[in-house]
Amino acid sequence: PKAVLLRDYTPPAFLIDSVDLDVDVREKQATIRSRLAVRRNPAAKDAAQPLVLDGRHLELVSVAIDGRALAPGEYTVDEDHLRIAEAPAAFTLEAVVRFDPWANTRLEGFYASKDGLFTQCEAQGFRCITYFIDRPDVMSRYTVTLHAGRERFPHLLANGNQVAKGEEDGERHWAKWEDPFPKPSYLFAMVAAKLDLLEEGFVTRSGRKALLQVYVEPGKIDQAGFAMHALKKAMRWDEAVFGLELDLERFMIVAVGDFNMGAMENKGLNIFNTKYILARPDTATDYDYYGIDKVVAHEYFHNWTGNRVTCRDWFQLTLKEGLTVFRDQEYSADEYSRAVARIQDVRDLRAYQFPEDAGPMAHPVRPDSYVEINNFYTATVYEKGAEVIRMIYTLLGREPFRKGMDLYFERHDGQAVTCDDFTQAMQDASGVDLSGLRRWYSRAGTPRVTARGVYDEAAQAFTLTVGQSLGQGGEPLHIPLAVGLVGPDGVDIPLRLEGDAAASGTTRVLDLREAEQQFRFVEVTARPVPSLLRGFSAPVVLDGGLTDADLTHLMTHDSDPFNRWEAGQVLATRIILAGVEALKAGKPMEVPTAYVEAVGRILASASRDPAFAAECLALPDEAILAEQMEVADPDAIHEARRRLKREIAERYRTRFEGAFRHFTVTGPYSPDANAAGRRSLRNASLGYLMAIDDSTARALTFLEYRRAENMTDTMAALECLANSAGAERERALGMFYEKWKDEALVVDKWFRAQATSDLPKTLDRVKSLLAHPAFDLRNPNRARAVLHAFAGTAVHFHAADGEGYRFVAEQVVALDRINPQIASRLARAFDRWKKYDAGRQAHARGALESIRSAEGLSSDVGEVVGRALG
Ligand code: DPP
Numbered sequence: 001p002k003a004v005l006l007r008d009y010t011p012p013a014f015l016i017d018s019v020d021l022d023v024d025v026r027e028k029q030a031t032i033r034s035r036l037a038v039r040r041n042p043a044a045k046d047a048a049q050p051l052v053l054d055g056r057h058l059e060l061v062s063v064a065i066d067g068r069a070l071a072p073g074e075y076t077v078d079e080d081h082l083r084i085a086e087a088p089a090a091f092t093l094e095a096v097v098r099f100d101p102w103a104n105t106r107l108e109g110f111y112a113s114k115d116g117l118f119t120q121c122e123a124q125g126f127r128c129i130t131y132f133i134d135r136p137d138v139m140s141r142y143t144v145t146l147h148a149g150r151e152r153f154p155h156l157l158a159n160g161n162q163v164a165k166g167e168e169d170g171e172r173h174w175a176k177w178e179d180p181f182p183k184p185s186y187l188f189a190m191v192a193a194k195l196d197l198l199e200e201g202f203v204t205r206s207g208r209k210a211l212l213q214v215y216v217e218p219g220k221i222d223q224a225g226f227a228m229h230a231l232k233k234a235m236r237w238d239e240a241v242f243g244l245e246l247d248l249e250r251f252m253i254v255a256v257g258d259f260n261m262g263a264m265e266n267k268g269l270n271i272f273n274t275k276y277i278l279a280r281p282d283t284a285t286d287y288d289y290y291g292i293d294k295v296v297a298h299e300y301f302h303n304w305t306g307n308r309v310t311c312r313d314w315f316q317l318t319l320k321e322g323l324t325v326f327r328d329q330e331y332s333a334d335e336y337s338r339a340v341a342r343i344q345d346v347r348d349l350r351a352y353q354f355p356e357d358a359g360p361m362a363h364p365v366r367p368d369s370y371v372e373i374n375n376f377y378t379a380t381v382y383e384k385g386a387e388v389i390r391m392i393y394t395l396l397g398r399e400p401f402r403k404g405m406d407l408y409f410e411r412h413d414g415q416a417v418t419c420d421d422f423t424q425a426m427q428d429a430s431g432v433d434l435s436g437l438r439r440w441y442s443r444a445g446t447p448r449v450t451a452r453g454v455y456d457e458a459a460q461a462f463t464l465t466v467g468q469s470l471g472q473g474g475e476p477l478h479i480p481l482a483v484g485l486v487g488p489d490g491v492d493i494p495l496r497l498e499g500d501a502a503a504s505g506t507t508r509v510l511d512l513r514e515a516e517q518q519f520r521f522v523e524v525t526a527r528p529v530p531s532l533l534r535g536f537s538a539p540v541v542l543d544g545g546l547t548d549a550d551l552t553h554l555m556t557h558d559s560d561p562f563n564r565w566e567a568g569q570v571l572a573t574r575i576i577l578a579g580v581e582a583l584k585a586g587k588p589m590e591v592p593t594a595y596v597e598a599v600g601r602i603l604a605s606a607s608r609d610p611a612f613a614a615e616c617l618a619l620p621d622e623a624i625l626a627e628q629m630e631v632a633d634p635d636a637i638h639e640a641r642r643r644l645k646r647e648i649a650e651r652y653r654t655r656f657e658g659a660f661r662h663f664t665v666t667g668p669y670s671p672d673a674n675a676a677g678r679r680s681l682r683n684a685s686l687g688y689l690m691a692i693d694d695s696t697a698r699a700l701t702f703l704e705y706r707r708a709e710n711m712t713d714t715m716a717a718l719e720c721l722a723n724s725a726g727a728e729r730e731r732a733l734g735m736f737y738e739k740w741k742d743e744a745l746v747v748d749k750w751f752r753a754q755a756t757s758d759l760p761k762t763l764d765r766v767k768s769l770l771a772h773p774a775f776d777l778r779n780p781n782r783a784r785a786v787l788h789a790f791a792g793t794a795v796h797f798h799a800a801d802g803e804g805y806r807f808v809a810e811q812v813v814a815l816d817r818i819n820p821q822i823a824s825r826l827a828r829a830f831d832r833w834k835k836y837d838a839g840r841q842a843h844a845r846g847a848l849e850s851i852r853s854a855e856g857l858s859s860d861v862g863e864v865v866g867r868a869l870g
């Protein structure tokens with residue numbers, strides 16, 4: 001398959017104004033009759049182009065233009081297209097196609113799950129439902145009529161409003177839906193299923209009445225309440241913060257257990273992975289609740305940022321995803337703790353996006369080319385894309401940013417546009433020059449920022465020299481660098497740059513626009529410690545040139561909570577990486593007293609903000625540490641990190657035991673920030689105690705496992721036990737499975753806890769899990785809980801004997817025959833293979849080559865493996 005290039009974009013030759021679908025569901029077959037109002041695009045380059053429709057996995061029954069059936073010579077059909085050489089200027093195209101949704105294991109297009117039939121069309125699934133010009137700049141009005149058996153498919157749903165319904169012969173029924181808004185085909189959705197329904201009314205800020213519905217698997221209505229609650233909160237938030245209201249009479253969410261993504265923002269009919277809908281205190285953790293809240297909000301927010309204004313082409317994916325992630329991040333920050341939300345977002349960015357940007361799949365947030373667009377639903381497009389929006393927000397300020405959003409909607413409502421259209425609206429509304437900021441859209445890689453401060457006591461001046469590099473030449477980026485100066489007493493010094501009339505504020509956003517720049521602060525009465533990149537104001541790797549003593553000072557005093565956390569992370573990273581070198585040289589690992597004492601201060605003041613304290617107690621992830629080494633050594637990283645944790649645990653054992661008792665949450669379960677924060681600190685304490693892993697710690701953890709009444713505490717204990725070789729491990733795992741074997745999302749947790757265990761025999765365990773009766777390679781959540789989870793482990797996937805690589809390679813090939821999108825994600829585990837030693841590299845190369853030589857490899861996996869080897 002050939003790469004598609006951004007620079008080759010041309011407008012479509014034809015437009016499709018309306019789509020009328022008639023969908024007939026029978027045993028093992030769906031028949032789709034389409035009526036398309038087609039006309040030549042006045043903006044097309046060439047007025048004589050043939051009509052080329054996309055279509056895959058379809059059996060074409062008939063095709064007609066303006067009511068006249070086409071003869072075989074008048075069109076051609078291949079695996080991907082239907083071509084009609086001679087097409088009039090405007091006409092009605094009718095086609096009839098058939099396929100079997102029950103045989104569709106790819107889960108794109110129209111497919112079967114346990115309770116019925118569902119769709120997934122983004123990015124290019126609509127072409128698996130009918131022949132179409134399947135690209136987002138073709139926007140149409142849709143009418144859909146569904147026919148199916150009443151007993152098996154009581155709910156027949158599609159986008160928009162239900163306008164008619166009725167009965168048919170043979171215990172069948174039908175329903176007709178009309179979506180008043182023109183939309184691209186990727187936002188099409190329909191459902192024919194047996195589901196339970198939770199519904200509530202909603203009155204929008206301007207007084208419009210709407211019906212909100214959440215459809216779930218029969219019997220699970222008691223797990224739908226939080227999603228409904230989250231939806232209403234998100235709707236209110238978007239009204240208050242962005243002035244955006246629901247534009248439909250009815251907003252539906254349908255949860256399905258077999259789903260490739262997290263969720264999908266189809267117009268008026270969101271379809272969700274059950275993972276992001278179903279929750280009950282005893283089945284879902286605080287983190288699950290947080291995820292549901294965020295994803296429900298995210299998909300709802302797409303109704304404006306994505307649906308009302310959509311993407312011109314798939315290179316612009318970050319236009320809707322980066323912006324909508326930014327919106328869901330701000331929503332979460334408002335609903336929970338802003339500092340903790342930011343820390344978690346940055347931790348994920350570093351664990352997933354930074355490695356992506358340093359590996360074979362590196363691409364700009366607006367990619368220049370792709371082979372398979374499904375491979376570009378990435379951390380870069382989403383999370384780095386959100387960071388780019390955040391930088392615009394930081395540069396403009398809240399009010400001008402809001403004006404920019406208003407202008408964006410005013411100009412582009414109902415259109416399919418580009419990232420440039422967005423930044424232009426932001427620039428025009430604010431008057432802020434965004435030329436340097438725009439470069440972020442076209443550059444891959446993580447920029448490095450170096451900062452060095454010099455204090456001149458005589459002049460009472462502090463000069464900061466800041467440089468940036470991305471190592472590819474080109475003009476420098478515009479990087480907003482938020483800084484503060486922390487005095488020796490721990491108090492922020494008011495900031496006055498040379499040339500300012502007076503000091504103002506204690507945090508200042510410096511505009512770094514050159515390769516190197518100097519900033520001179522005056523009236524600095526004592527040598528400060530610079531607090532750089534406050535709030536992580538840009539997605540860069542910072543070398544701040546600070547000493548351990550400076551960092552300990554910031555860790556204790558910085559008024560910016562993000563940088564207080566960050567100082568602790570940098571210190572812990574230094575200690576662990578020095579420990580790696582010591583271990584390799586056969587020397588003891590050193591843990592500086594100053595660091596341990598700073599950790600003690602976190603514990604001592606934990607009650608001020610337990611959730612934040614828990615974040616500060618979490619040591620950097622092994623994947624993040626591996627990125628900082630020239631040649632990653634996963635075993636040494638694991639061992640050094642383990643030793644640091646154990647040393648802290650032994651030093652503060654009594655305090656951790658105290659915190660574990662003290663932060664108990666009483667009363668009925670609630671996933672709110674306060675209660676969840678207390679549980680988070682309590683379970684972090686348990687994690688430290690289990691780093692000691694003696695019989696006392698194991699007994700405490702097992703007792704906790706049996707006592708726990710909510711899934712947060714249950715899983716915290718179970719995960720500790722799963723990493724421990726004590727007899728409690730198998731007892732707890734056995735009890736857990738017995739209790740939860742009928743609750744799929746909870747069984748996923750059971751699989752995942754075993755697949756990610758630190759214990760030596762984890763790969764053997766994973767292999768035996770594949771033979772477990774509850775394992776099913778066709779279910780994406782289950783595959784992810786075992787295979788993707790295992791492939792994400794630092795130690796076992798990267799085992800020096802290459803067994804981890806060989807195993808995952810075999811599973812990529814097996815999965816590819818079922819579901820290329822899920823297989824391709826698994827293959828991404830190999831991204832960083834060149835960061836390891838020669839022995840591991842040889843094994844990884846062998847594994848990658850074995851995938852590449854597999855017969856019938858999908859273009860999804862082919863692109864990932866080809867880039868890794870290339
Ligand atoms: N459903 C995915 C998301 O919301 C793709 N649009 O991000």
Ligand code: ZN
Binds near residue numbers: 298321324
């Ligand atoms: Zn999205």
